[in-house]
Amino acid sequence: MVSKEQHALHIPISTVAHCHEAVVAFGKGIADFIGLKEYLTFCSIHDPAAVTPHGFNERDTVSIWSRTGRKQLDPDKYMDMIEAFQPDMYQSLCDGDTNPTSSKKRVQKSINRSIAFLEKCLERHEKSEVLKESAILGAVEGGYSIEGREDSAKYLANSSVFGYVIDGLHSNGPDVEQLTIEDVKPVLEASLKHLPNDKFRVLQGCWNPETVLSMVELGMDAFDSSYVYTVTERGGALIFQNSIKNLDIPSTATDVSYGAEPKDGSNLKPDTSIYAQSSYEIPEKKKRITDDKQVTSVVEEDKSVESETQGPIVESPEDTKSQTTSLNRKYEISLADKKYAEDFTPLSRSCSCLTCKKHTRAYIHHLLQTRELLGPVLLTIHNLHYYMEFFKGIREALKSNTLDSLRKCVSEEKDTS
Amino acid sequence: MLTPERSIEIQNAIGADIIMQLDDVVRTTTVGPRVEEAMHRTTRWLDRCLKAHQNADTQNIFPIVQGGLNVALRSESAKQLMQREVPGFAIGGLSGGESKNDFWKMVHLTTDLLPEDKPRYLMGVGFAPDLVVCSALGVDMFDCVFPTRTARFGCALIHSGQLNLKQKIYAKDFQPIDEECECSTCKRYTRAYLHTIVTNETVSCHLLSVHNISYQLRLMKSIRKSIEQQCFPEFVRKFMANMYASKEYPQWIVDALLAVNIHLDLAAPIAEK
Numbered sequence: 256m257v258s259k260e261q262h263a264l265h266i267p268i269s270t271v272a273h274c275h276e277a278v279v280a281f282g283k284g285i286a287d288f289i290g291l292k293e294y295l296t297f298c299s300i301h302d303p304a305a306v307t308p309h310g311f312n313e314r315d316t317v318s319i320w321s322r323t324g325r326k327q328l329d330p331d332k333y334m335d336m337i338e339a340f341q342p343d344m345y346q347s348l349c350d351g352d353t354n355p356t357s358s359k360k361r362v363q364k365s366i367n368r369s370i371a372f373l374e375k376c377l378e379r380h381e382k383s384e385v386l387k388e389s390a391i392l393g394a395v396e397g398g399y400s401i402e403g404r405e406d407s408a409k410y411l412a413n414s415s416v417f418g419y420v421i422d423g424l425h426s427n428g429p430d431v432e433q434l435t436i437e438d439v440k441p442v443l444e445a446s447l448k449h450l451p452n453d454k455f456r457v458l459q460g461c462w463n464p465e466t467v468l469s470m471v472e473l474g475m476d477a478f479d480s481s482y483v484y485t486v487t488e489r490g491g492a493l494i495f496q497n498s499i500k501n502l503d504i505p506s507t508a509t510d511v512s513y514g515a516e517p518k519d520g521s522n523l524k525p526d527t528s529i530y531a532q533s534s535y536e537i538p539e540k541k542k543r544i545t546d547d548k549q550v551t552s553v554v555e556e557d558k559s560v561e562s563e564t565q566g567p568i569v570e571s572p573e574d575t576k577s578q579t580t581s582l583n584r585k586y587e588i589s590l591a592d593k594k595y596a597e598d599f600t601p602l603s604r605s606c607s608c609l610t611c612k613k614h615t616r617a618y619i620h621h622l623l624q625t626r627e628l629l630g631p632v633l634l635t636i637h638n639l640h641y642y643m644e645f646f647k648g649i650r651e652a653l654k655s656n657t658l659d660s661l662r663k664c665v666s667e668e669k670d671t672s
Numbered sequence: 673m674l675t676p677e678r679s680i681e682i683q684n685a686i687g688a689d690i691i692m693q694l695d696d697v698v699r700t701t702t703v704g705p706r707v708e709e710a711m712h713r714t715t716r717w718l719d720r721c722l723k724a725h726q727n728a729d730t731q732n733i734f735p736i737v738q739g740g741l742n743v744a745l746r747s748e749s750a751k752q753l754m755q756r757e758v759p760g761f762a763i764g765g766l767s768g769g770e771s772k773n774d775f776w777k778m779v780h781l782t783t784d785l786l787p788e789d790k791p792r793y794l795m796g797v798g799f800a801p802d803l804v805v806c807s808a809l810g811v812d813m814f815d816c817v818f819p820t821r822t823a824r825f826g827c828a829l830i831h832s833g834q835l836n837l838k839q840k841i842y843a844k845d846f847q848p849i850d851e852e853c854e855c856s857t858c859k860r861y862t863r864a865y866l867h868t869i870v871t872n873e874t875v876s877c878h879l880l881s882v883h884n885i886s887y888q889l890r891l892m893k894s895i896r897k898s899i900e901q902q903c904f905p906e907f908v909r910k911f912m913a914n915m916y917a918s919k920e921y922p923q924w925i926v927d928a929l930l931a932v933n934i935h936l937d938l939a940a941p942i943a944e945k
Contacts, residue, residue, distance in 0.1 A: 276843070
């Protein structure tokens with residue numbers, strides 16, 4: 256329906272904490288308990304789609320918000336849950352309650368606490384029978400302090416974790432969509448600088464597709480699907496160009512012009528790797544885009560395609576709300592809009608998901624108007640499928656060194672009529 | 673406001689295989705001239721619907737027998753509707769709050785009057801025991817919101833009644849809803865897991881709806897099979913024994929089945945309902 260391939264489930268502890276007792280009695284782990292035992296599972300602490308309230312972590316505990324209210328978890332309580340759930344991969348308990356305005360002191364606390372938590376979690380992990388086949392990821396903290404990031408990463412690089420979660424950049428929730436690569440690039444680079452290339456890197460949050468692409472270029476390996484959820488919740492259907500296949504950019508536009516070759520073929524991990532590219536021209540191009548935040552399509556290399564602003568959107572770069580609007584319009588259509596009431600075309604002509612094969616925009620619009628449960632179901636099927644195709648496209652672009660073509664496709668203004 | 677003509681116009685556009693006349697329904701608790709007025713109006717509206725119907729070749733229109741709980745009015749309604757050339761009949765106005773004792777008698781009366789070679793559709797029924805009893809009384813088709821509505825409230829239908837999966841007793845119950853059920857929910861999910869999501873996650877509505885509808889369809893299939901195999905009365909006995917484990921059958925069920933010559937196994941005193 257969505258995909259026939261194997262995928263990994265992202266299971267935040269906050270959403271399953273209330274099942275702890277039952278899963279202990281069940282004895283066979285969370286995947287089997289929820290009827291999805293053929294899936295790989297990854298446990299995070301929080302749900303990236305929901306805002307994590309500030310200021311509730313303490314020296315020895317992290318707060319989660321579960322079905323039954325706020326719970327304070329210390330490493331032992333956390334690991335009790337992990338041992339009950341038996342995920343294939345999970346992140347260590349960590350304090351990532353930092354943002355661009357955090358004080359130096361707060362940032363340092365997040366680093367220190369996370370290190371202490373990791374040590375305790377590793378201890379439990381190594382002793383555990385049921386977690387012998389599970390992978391533990393350490394969290395790189397440090398808020399928006401370059402020095403903090405490097406310190407945190409250096410510590411982790413020396414630890415025995417399987418890989419890393421780059422944490423502490425945001426407090427989850429739908430606003431993460433508005434963050435661009437410019438907002439986080441320096442601290443991301445600082446986080447990755449001292450981490451070995453051959454270990455897995457995860458970055459959670461509802462990042463928008465272009466930011467995801469930029470992060471892949473910097474060296475991130477995996478993301479979650481919270482973006483899909485937030486788009487669906489507002490009645491959106493993803494329609495951005497998610498692969499190079501249907502390229503309608505004029506052939507005079509260059510794609511592989513940057514000449515950056517993989518430094519060494521062995522750096523490429525199967526399917527998910529990105530190589531170091533210190534010689535990329537992209538940073539300059541990105542600068543061009545963001546200097547003028549009102550431009551909503553990429554200015555082509557050879558300037559043969561005019562940049563077009565679409566409709567009455569962004570007034571000023573500071574106005575983040577309208578920036579969200581312009582971003583939304585770029586990647587998705589809003590099915591609640593009356594204009595789809597008699598649009599009998601599929602959500603996306605290039606999509607092969609069940610929703611696009613069997614249903615029309617008019618029908619989805621109707622379902623949303625009448626508040627039928629089926630509306631969000633069909634939208635989720637489409638959006639999730641579409642997003643997974645996007646990641647397929649990223650993997651193919653990495654293999655064939657055409658990431659820049661993909662970027663052009665993704666950032667093109669889609670004809671939504 | 674809906675007129676008979678507008679109702680048929682909409683139903684013609686929707687294109688359903690079976691469409692319904694616009695009828696004038698009153699509550700079963702209503703008494704007095706209003707009941708008779710509604711009965712006559714329903715007949716007049718049937719004629720208007722038949723006239724407005726554009727697709728007699730592809731869409732079957734059913735009239736709806738009214739008359740409340742009044743023997744004379746209900747008989748009159750059935751007789752009037754039977755004078756029209758229609759492919760089947762619906763029995764309406766009987767799925768409200770009336771006592772089951774009145775309910776079964778009206779169904780029985782109406783099915784005795786309606787022709788045997790056309791489908792009889794009892795609207796708004798219902799609960800599993802009602803489906804079995806009314807099938808015995810000669811009804812062919814039913815509709816009800818009950819299975820999906822109760823699913824949304826966290827209740828799963830089984831042979832002996834309902835499981836309210838919100839209850840804590842299911843927190844560590846690792847069986848499926850029904851071991852013998854072949855629906856997609858029972859194949860994969862335990863009562864314990866469903867307990868964690870009912871009334872909290874919308875997917876629980878889907879999972880339980882699938883099971884409950886599967887239950888209803890299986891029930892009807894069993895009824896059909898037992899009729900074909902000429903052991904329907906035995907099926908009814910067994911069904912009722914499962915549903916009322918203590919054999920305290922509701923009086924109305926005993927009476928209704930007796931009226932069509934089905935005798936329940938009465939091992940214990942009958943309970944008044």
